[in-house]
Amino acid sequence: MHVTCEVVGEGTHDLSLPDEATYGDLLRELDFSLHEASVLVSGTPVPEDAPIEAEEVQVLRLIKGG
Template sequence: MHVTVEVVGEGVEKVSVAEDGTYADLVRAVDLSPHEVSVLVDGSPVPEDQPVEADRVKILRLIKGGTGG
């Protein structure tokens, strides 16, 4: 199954995931950790262990690097 993944503020890409793949699998496919993001489907968060049922998701990074002051 192909899913369009938008990492908010970073870009969009098409990702292939197994039919029984989870949202955590999608997150790993874009080189992020499920522990540092929230996955949104139609604007609502979904559990990372839930099977993928959407063809388009947004990934919101919760932790972002920056410069210290």
């Protein structure tokens, strides 16, 4: 499965993920923890354990820096 991820304010990433991947898997592929970022589909947050059903998503970092 091919997914285009816009990390808001940071750029776009094109990912290839297994067909059974979840939105949590997508975050891990981008090297974000589940507590650090949220995935939005059409502007609406989706649960990290839901299977990926969109070809384009936005990732909103909730925590940045340290």
